[in-house]
Amino acid sequence: MNAQTDQPDIESEDLNSEDPTAEAEGAEGQEKQEAAEAAEIEALQAKADENWDLYLRAAAEAENVRKRAIRDVENARKYALENFGRELLAVVDTLEMGLAAAESADADSLRAGSEATLKLLATTLERFGISVVDPEGEPFDPELHEAMTMQPSDDVEPGSVLTVIQKGYSLNGRLLRPARVIVASEPTDA
Incomplete structure (x- = not known):
């Protein structure tokens, strides 16, 4: 308190x-x-x-x-091109042998050797997916062909490829080079 x-x-x-x-x-x-x-x-x-x-x-x-x-x-x-290059070496070897044989060969054997070399090259290209675009007689396709000129023709339908000047090539379906062609046109009346 x-x-x-x-x-x-x-x-x-x-x-x-x-x-x-x-x-x-x-x-x-x-x-x-x-x-x-x-x-x-x-x-x-x-x-x-x-x-x-x-x-x-x-x-x-x-x-x-x-x-x-x-x-x-x-x-x-x-x-990437290692295998392709290795395969092309066989073509080079064949061409070199053909040139060496050309000194003593006649025209027929040279032609046969050239044809064999071309066939070997075409086979090698096909093995790697490169195919020829050879459109002779087919309808002209500006996606695949390059028209160099037009020529009147009775033999081929107008708008079709009359002659192939230079073959085209594609790689697995993709165009590498278009085929250079002459396209047929209507025949002219003379």
Whole structure:
């Protein structure tokens, strides 16, 4: 009690009324909560580190795949014609033998050798998907043929290829060179 007012001393009672065990339990609960939060933070940090490591590995793998793809494309460009070149060497060898034989051969044997060489070359080209576009007698197609001139004809339907000046070639269906042709037109009345 307060001697001056005859009132009970409330402040001192409130301070003294707090239970020391409750205070200890509050501190202990706060420590447990802080420990749980610290454990959660540690687990989240470990997960973040693991994810960062996975990201770095994925980025490195992507870079390796990119480098490998670049190397493969460079090698494909560099060696794409290797087999084709190897096959053409047989044609070159045949031509060289034909020239060597030309010194002592007659015209018939030279012609036979040239025909054999041409057949070997055509076979080699076909093996690699290169085919001849020889449209004689077919309707003119500006996608495949290059008209050099038109000539009146009774033998072939107008708009058809009358004569092939130079054969065309395609590679697996894609035109390499159009066939140069003379196209038939209506016959002129004389």
